[in-house]
Amino acid sequence: MTADPDRAAQAALAALSSTRVAQTSSTAERVADALREQVVEGRLLPGVRLGEPAFCEAMRVSRNTLREAFSQLVAERILVREAHRGVFVATPGVTDVHDVYRSRRIVEPAAVRHGERARDEAAIARVRDAVDEGRSAAAAEDWAGVADANQHFHRALVSLAGSTRLDQQMDLLLAEMRLAFHRVGTHRDFHEPYLERNDAVAALVEQGELEKAALEVADYLADAEARIVASLTGAGP
Amino acid sequence: MTADPDRAAQAALAALSSTRVAQTSSTAERVADALREQVVEGRLLPGVRLGEPAFCEAMRVSRNTLREAFSQLVAERILVREAHRGVFVATPGVTDVHDVYRSRRIVEPAAVRHGERARDEAAIARVRDAVDEGRSAAAAEDWAGVADANQHFHRALVSLAGSTRLDQQMDLLLAEMRLAFHRVGTHRDFHEPYLERNDAVAALVEQGELEKAALEVADYLADAEARIVASLTGAGP
DNA sequence: ACGTGTCGGATCGTTGAACGACGTGTGGTG
DNA sequence: CACCACACGTCGTTCAACGATCCGACACGT
Known part of the structure; x- marks a missing residue:
């Protein structure tokens, strides 16, 4: 058969249109990504104020685009904005931790138990990969890496449900918990x-x-919540 | 015993600190609320373009604040923004419907089965209220009201989990499904x-x-998804 | 000395205008 | 009829500016 250029081109276009290009444009989005990284890495600690003029100059962007990035991060609960006072890095309290874990105890076990991909090899492989990632990070005594791997593990668990929207929601919850971790101290013996x-x-x-896996996850989460709450109330300033 | 003013004042202060003031400011938020209402009410149909200049003038706000409202609604998946072309009312496709229902089939039955408030009288009363609301709306042949009540019913189901974050996520999913409903036609015989x-x-x-309730909900959702998908594929323009 | 009221500084919320970049449609040409 | 170039409209981003609001400091009266 002849290589039909027309058809080939159409196929290529279809493939491109389905595999959405990164679209990393939108400076506001890049600014938001940078700020989020600063926060989850712990370089911006909970409670600190993010003054607009300072960050405008530091990131070489206009005040409006910075505000747009702020709005996105506020929607993600990574930052909180107090009217006419500025935006601050969120400081999750015990109430927030309870709320997040109530949500996780609903979603994660159910994703394991009834997820459409719970018997899908590729999806299960991602769970195993996260476990391995954690083990090698621990072997290297890279405790921040262990925390990352733990996050990947729980995300892989939720991805067994096969729902993009659920995955994104879980990303938000996990990022919020990273903030709480920063308050309980270093993650060495925690993770x-x-x-x-x-x-x-x-x-x-x-x-x-x-x-059985779902029951184990539920118990796991209850235990983790109890430990975080204990650290949060016990080590209160 | 004497009425201790000091202690009374302290009690009042404690009560006030827990009951956060409404804080309904932020014009951008109000604009977003107005636009969202226009969309879910069906006055702005899926696919229509929202030109910035026109809406700036119509809502008497600056272009920047309008854009901030747009950003919020894009994050809620009610609008989609195409670079350098404008923002449009989202048109959920079968892929989106599948994704949303995969999420709902995880969350709603689990909230009923394992929710912390699943045996809480007040929470259960809200479920019953939603049912009654639907019945009276149907008696009045107010089918838009029936759709509203249905939404309230599923929100009440999720609220059995007792997690604010899960409630908000469900609000987003339900709003997105309202968009799909607009595509399948009037809701008379659907709801x-x-x-x-x-x-x-x-x-x-x-x-x-x-x-038993959880199983019924799961079956319910599978049936609803099938009907929406059928309407969406069968009545394609 | 303590609490109260007032004032000034700093920041945020919102606006309007401006410029460059990009997509779209039109019209001309082979 | 297909293809290419150009002009147009719109968005993305930035800047400067004006009120509104909050915070801290100071002075005042009890």
């Missing part, structure tokens, strides 16, 4: 105990024991 | 059959039969 539990959950999912 | 199913779910929840 370590969960390496084994992650492994156990992954193994159950791989074996198709979804009900 | 009517679900009045009985809503009633059945509410009854099961009231009886504490949470497992």
Whole structure:
């Protein structure tokens, strides 16, 4: 058969249109990404004020675009804006932690138990990958890496549901919890105990024991919440 | 005992600090609310373009504040923005409907089954209220009212989880589905059959039969998705 | 000395205008 | 009929400016 250029071109166009190009334009979005990274990396600690003039000059953007980036991060609950006082890095309290974990205890076990991709090899592989990522980070004593891996693990769990919108919601919740972690202190001995539990959950999912896996996840989350709340109330300034 | 003014004042202060003041300011937010209402009410149909100059003049706000409102609604998936072409009312496709219902099939049954408020009288009362609201709207042949009540019903179901963040996420999903409804046509015979199913779910929840209620909700959602998809693919222009 | 009222500085919220960049449609040409 | 160039409209971004509001400091009266 002849290579039909027309048809080939159409196929290429279709492929491109489906694989949305990064579209990383929109300076406001890039500014938001940069700020979010600064926050989750811990370089901008909870409670600090983000003055508009200072950040405008520091990031070489106009005040309006900075405000647009701020608005996005406020919607993500990473920043909070107080009228006529400025925007601040959010400081999640015990109320917020409770609320987030109530949400996670609903979503994560259900995604494991009833997710449409809960028996999909590729989706399960991502769970296993996150576990491995955590183990190697721990072996290298890279505790920030362990925290990252833990986040990837829970995101992989939710992705078993196969819903983009649920994945995005979980990203927001996880980013918010990173803020709470910064308040409880360094993550050295906090994330370590969960390496084994992650492994156990992954193994159950791989074996198709979804009900047991879901129960383990629920127990896991209840325990994690209790520990965070304890750290938050015990180490209050 | 004497009325201790000091202690009374302290109690009042504590009460005030918990009851956050409304803080309904921010014109951009009001503009976003107005636009969102126009969209979900069906006065702005999916696909129409929202030119900035026209809406600036119509709503008597500056272009920057309008853009801020647009950004918020884009984040809520009610509008979509195409670079250098403008913002449009979102037109959810079958892919979006699938994604939303995958999310709902995870969240809603789990909220009924494992929600912390699933045996809370006040929370259950809100479910029953939504059912009654739908019945009286149907009796008055107010089908838009029936659609509203249906939305309230599912929101009440999710609120059994007791998580503010989950409630907000569900509000976004429900608003997005209203857009899809506008594409399938008038809601007369679409929402009517679900009045009985809503009633059945509410009854099961009231009886504490949470497992049965969750299963019914899951089946309910699968059926609803199938009908929407059928309408969307069958009545394609 | 303590609480109260007033004042000034600083910042935010909002506006209007401006310039460059990009997509779209039109019209001419082979 | 297909293809290319050009002009037009719109968005993305920036800037300067004006009120509105909040915070801190100071002076005053009790």
